[in-house]
Amino acid sequence: MSSGTMGGGAWLAASLAASGQTHVFFVDAVLRRTLLALSEAGVAPVLAHTEKAAVYMADGYARVSGRPGVVAAQSVGAANLAAGLQDAWLARTPIVAMTGRKVPAHQHRNAYQELDHGPLFAPVTKYGADIADAADLPRALRQAFAAATAMPPRPVHLDLFGLMGEVVETGTVATPPLDLSAFRTPLHRPEPDAASIAAAAKALIAAPRVAIVAGDGAALSGCGAELIAVAEALAAPIATALGARGIVSTRHPLHIGVAGAYAAPPANRILQEADLILMVGADTGDMLTNYWRTPKAGAVVVQIDADPLEFDRSYPAVVAVQADPRAGLRALAAALGKPSRDGAYLASARARMAEWRTEIAPRLGSGATPIDPARLAAEITAALPSDGILVADTGYSGIWTGTLVDLEPTQTYLRAAGSLGWSFPAALGAKCAASHRKVVCWTGDGAFYYHLAELETARRRGIAVTLVVNNNSGFGQGWPNLVRQAGNRPDAAAELLRFGPTDFTEVARSFGLDGIRVERPDDIGPALQRAMAADHTMVVDVATDIEARAPAPWAPEGA
Incomplete structure (x- = not known):
């Protein structure tokens, strides 16, 4: 190996360590050279007993750390690993999944448990690449981290040549190891345009009874304080998706619990009585809306979301604001100011919540x-x-x-x-x-x-x-x-x-x-x-x- 070059396995390990990864999750046999080098670099390789469990560990790691979870399996385990990515895809979790891939000369020849990996990973990843040579690692790894953490964050897949990725591990890389620690969620916080904020504020002020539904995208943005500021200005109760529970205190007087199919009794009834729903980072799926019954069909909706594909998915949006939820809510609060509001709707919501807590107390x-x-x-x-x-x-x-x-x-x-x-x-x-x-x-x-x-x-x-x-x-x-x-x-x-x-x-x-x-x-x-x-x-x-x-x-x- 010439001066200034590194073996693919050593380079991959050095890059993951430099990027702040503390753990990598895997099922043997894959990337053994990389895993040994990771251990020497202070990154803990965690051997799981099934590919699904390894993915779920990477999922929990990513949701708490904000950086991509890294998981790996050999070619034989690729189908199991792909199946485990479904939850991370649905929950918008950044994961970099790596699998071994038999070389082209061994494919289409009944090689042991060899399947086409592309169709397996396509439904549960937003980016995938074949890595035929170690020299491709710097470009592909950087692109994988960038894609995994871009809005909406989701899994990506790198297919490394060699049953265990050994073809790529034993090749050489001339580029110094990468520091990808900047790739964390949320990676970007786009600001809203002024016209959409003005239109949203006008629609919200005109509606006597406004409720807010904060979804998983709001939780990812970490916009709890901004949610409360807008809710206080509008005298609006706040419901959340299950995945956003705790974004504001569940004891807060504005909080009415989880919305949708997993809701306690008061939340959906309160939402049904609103004149307008402000959806913040909310996917409007069946779980969040109790099978599209609350809000009812035709409900007036204003949406704030970083992902424009969420607009008008289930409810027509009278105003759609494309922005990071925190940035969008901050601009909206400034545009709203302190409007005069009738507090009767919020008072009714609080009374229903108090009644519910009294009712459930004996069981608690x-x-x-x-x-x-x-x-x-x-x-x-x-x-x-x-x-x-x-x-x-x-x-x-x-x-x-x-x-x-x-x-x-x-x-x-x-x-x-x-x-x-x-x-x-x-x-x-x-x-x-x-x-x-x-x-x-x-x-x-x-x-x-x-x-x-x-x-x-x-x-x-x-x-x-x-x-x-x-x-x-x-x-x-x-x-x-x-x-x-x-x-x-x-x-x-x-x-x-x-x-x-x-x-x-x-x-x-x-x-x-x-x-x-x-x-x-x-x-x-x-x-x-x-x-x-x-x-x-x-x-x-x-x-x-x-x-x-x-x-x-x-x-x-x-x-």
Whole structure:
């Protein structure tokens, strides 16, 4: 190797280290030269037991750190890795996925488990490139980081020649290693044009009853203070997407909870009564709108979004403001000034929220056994530190935490965009990104079964999270509906949706970790405190009632 050149593997490792990556997630066998060099450079390679788990770890890491998560697998595991990117794509997470790729001479010849990678990755990545030679790495890696973090941030894919990427690793690079640490989300904060802000302000002031819906794009922008400023000027209640929960304090008098299909009862009713909805970084999908019923069809909408493809997707926008949500809201607040507003609509919203909190309070303090998950949610609210990270799985895990766990903007809430089992590996990745913060994972037992093996990863790598298992020995969200469909025969329904019972503390111990079994509500708080104080992952296995129902969203009658 001539002076001034580096091997491809050494160059890739040096660039990732220089870019501030602290962890890289992978399944063997891939990029072994790179991984060894990363370890020597102080970047921790985290070996997972499945490609999906590795991706979910990278996803949690990226959402907390703001920098792309890096994940790798050999050619044989490429299809599994691509499947794991679905949640990151839907949640707008920047990930750089790297796979090995057999050389052209071996393709189209029935090479072992060789498939065309392009179609596998196309639906879940925004950029993909074949890397045939190490000399291509500097251009491709920089473009991958730029594409992953550009709005909307999403996964990208680099296909490196060689079953394990070894063709690229053993080539040479003449360019010095790159520092890509500037590529973080949000990468760009475009300012709005003055005319669209003036039009938005005029429409908002003219509407007597305005409500605000802040989506995942708002959370990515970090515009909580600006949301409150605009909401105060308009006397407008604020609802959020599940992924934006905690962008403003859930205890704030303007906050009405999550909107849509995962909402507590008051939120959708309040939105339905608005004359105009201000959508901020909101995707207007079925989950956010309870299947496009709230707001109702034809609702008057003003949108602020950095991604112009979100305009007019589900509701016609009377005004569309293309801007970073923080920048757009800041300009809007200045344009609004302090208009005179009738506070009756906001007062009604506050009254409904107060009524809801009074109604749910007995369940939050429930002494019932099996345990009501509402009580578990209340205990997590009390135990989560002021800078804690709460990671929730999909389905009922998202509804329980999204409606009943109170959060402050100094805390972080991560939720699955739909992939069952995502939360535990994602929690491990989140902890890798923020080793100084406490991470609590809420998973159902059905979700936890997906990635039990990552308990071994947590022990081996010394990753300490508090893993709370809402253990009701079945899939609780669909349980009552299936019982009814089975003619009110629980035994018949149980064949489809019940499993266990499993004591997950024993499972944890078999992996060399520890656990606490909780069967009485008063024991939840002490168990959480003990688990969070530990320097290793601890399982808090909470025996809950499968018959307990999470809060249900309001929908218009007959809709």
